Amino acid sequence: MVTLAILAVMILFFIGGWLRADLVALIGLLFLVLTNQLTPVEAMAGFSNTVVLMIAGLFIVGAGLFHTGLAERLGAALIPYAKGSEVRLFFVLMVTVTVLSSLMSNTGTVALLIPVVLAMSRQMGTSPAKLLMPLAFFSSIGGTMTIIGTPPNLVAAEALRSAGGETLGFFSLLPIGLVAAAVGLLYFYVIGNRLLDVGDVPESVAPHPMMPPLSVYAFHVRKGHPLIGRELRETLWSRHGLTVLGERRKGLVHRLHAARADTVLHEGRLLVSGAEEDVHRIARQEGLRYEHVSPRDVYGKEAGVVIFTIPADSPLIGRCLKESRLRNRYGLNVLRVIRPNEEIAMTKLKDVRLEQGDMLVAQGEWGDLEKVGDETHLLLANERVADVANRAVSERHQLAAGIIMAGMVALLVFEWVDPTVAVWMAALAMVLTGAVRHMDVAYQSIQWSSLLLIAAMIPVGKALENAGVMAWLVTWISESFGRSGPIWVLIAVFGATMILSQIISNTATAVLFAPLALSLATALEVSPVPLVVAVAIAASLAFMTPFGSPTNAMVFGIGGYRFIDFVKVGLPLQVVTAVIAILTILITFPF
Known part of the structure; x- marks a missing residue:
């Protein structure tokens, strides 16, 4: 009860916006330790989490792309396809991020495209907030299309393999991702962009x-x-x-x-x-x-x-x-x-x-x-002197930045080394080649508020587990929906996974719910594939909070968003994609 009470107060402050989101997360983490819901070691685990370290490195890689002007060139290459229309530009960019994030880490995709979006916004004189939140959302949708697109997919595939049943192929989840992407594009075209309160064009993206x-x-x-x-x-x-x-x-x-x-x-x-x-x-x-x-x-x-x-x-x-x-x-x-x-x-x-x-x-x-x-x-x-200096010194290293980016993408796609190692190899290469002027600039390019937010929220999953909340949830779903048939169980599993993934990391959510899905399938004597796939998809589609996924946290500070912006724009998208995803799962993977 103590853990749930602390979490409820945190969510209330997130929505109210009375304190900065990262400050609320840190205060909540402190109270979880003081009330013995977490040990100090468990509370600090988020700060050494590989996802947090990877995001820090990706910010430095993004700075190299931005300062050298390579991001601006990539943005300029996309703008002609828009033919002067912001709507067409939106569709081009979202299709691009969806395709890329299906083949590589969605976190890496967003880190690479953030500087491109900033450059495109500067060239067109618009606020990047119109594009950054959708960028994060469509990277999550794109990640659902392939096994390697997002960690929950890998968790689901491994759970099925270890259970000795059916396995998921590389493109097994593609139909679900394609339908979700189409619905997402339609949603933003009809209403999503109108819900975004973007304000004025930030000084950081005003024309040089x-x-x-x-x-x-x-x-x-x-x-x-x-x-x-x-x-x-x-x-x-x-x-x-x-x-x-x-x-x-x-x-x-x-x-x-x-x-x-x-x-x-x-x-x-x-x-x-x-x-x-x-x-x-x-x-x-x-x-x-x-x-x-x-x-x-x-x-x-x-x-x-x-x-x-x-x-x-x-x-x-x-x-x-x-x-x-x-x-x-x-x-x-x-x-x-x-x-x-x-x-x-x-x-x-x-x-x-x-x-x-x-x-x-x-x-x-x-x-x-x-x-x-x-x-x-x-x-x-x-213009900020530091920005002029970064651009003037780094722009002659554009070729090096391009080679480094291509090398990092290759390492991430083919998994020759650990993803975090690949990212930090690229980040350090950006500094050593001069694409990032020096280490002080590298540190300044990191969005520390976003890092602290996600690092402080990661241990919340452990606190919920320690408090027995997860065990209670397993029992409740089994007893409440087990007799209603597998379809209702799938809906319950999808809903519970989706809600929890707004609070803790999608990977942790998938790890917690994948065994539950297998147990429920055994009890109902049905194929575990639909239930396990539901866990993977629901864990990946987290749109309602800035810490629901690493990509949301990355754009939170850069876009100047408030917590309520994610609720306002993400909640309708969450409901629509959930309904469509459940229907597509039942069609693609029948019991």
Whole structure:
């Protein structure tokens, strides 16, 4: 009774939304330990669960796909099939996730497609919440189509094999999954999408601010040149409209050293920005050879370019750039000042009086850019500096990210190694190849609230077992429905499995109910296949709570959903698919 009371209070708080879902789950877990419903070891089991560890790794893999721009390319490849229609795009994406999740882990499929959905939403200017929850739901539906699609299917197949009866083939469950997918598509087309309260487009998926064109040139400073050893401030080039961006020193060509006033010049390439006539004049004056280079050369692992806006309370308003000390104090090189209806020449940058709303195109080291944008009131970054840095550094590793993703999918499909090992091999490869900028970015990409939610809910199944709830449920179904015939027993098993899978993991639910299904089939002297299949399908179709399946938990935080959103959208879908699934099971696997 204590366990059920705690669980009831947790569900009440989940629905009410008075506290964050992950906080409610952790508090509930703590009370289960304090009331001796769980031992500390049992309570902590969720945090070492392979599903939780796999999801953490998949978030890092997804970050690699997103930061390199590969997700955006995949999204761009799907968008033409939509032909400008959001409805058609929805159908294309849901069919894609359904097919993929039938052949590989539905958790892995969702992790791979989340960055694609975010990229597509950014390109189309819509909220990703319209797609993320359906993405999770259809991955669960797709998982019901094959034996390897979802763990409950494997549990069911193993239970039948160990019982010595019929076995399930790879596509034995395909008819059930196809019907459920068709019903799901019809549901979202008619009513499901209307029930989603998506709100505004989140800042994280708003279109990238357009970077204005930059003219970047490279001076070649050869060994023995008089400039070597001099400080940058001694050149006085800024008076002629030239801004020195940084050095790519000889021997360290892949590293960009951002320029400051006290930077000592070395042999190598000196990157500058300005009008070509000014660059040509100074190059001739200093005896330097120069060439036009791509603005991408300004970006590196250490430095890059960001657009800032001057807010209303900025102390920079009314000052000119040479008075702002942005270069000396913060290491920022202002390349352009963009003002509506006014063209500001490069030669006048240092003398122009700054106004509210001016946009400054600034270059510097990533750490300095972040400091100005996050820790001062001087400037407001048009896009999070960390996001710009991640994209700028990682996008050159797009091919590596694609190879890593393909390798991970192959490992998951052919099961050459444990799925968790395959995912973490891919996650670490993303970091080592630079597809994810560094480990701090990897940690930041993990949705910790989703992980804590599912890790805290996993031990609830053990608490219910310890309290005897599962044993009581077995007895109740046997006594209440056993005499009514196998069809009513199947409906009862399906309903009980479906309800419990909203609270504990679908795998744990299948493990608990598969033996029950075998026992009931023996008692009724009927084939165990329909009952065991009912357990597998009901455990997989969990739509009413964010912790009903790992895929629901993955999109919960990213989509900005509330617990009640899953109830509102998932409950009707749950009822409809349950009825259709039961009918299809009875037709496909008669007693």
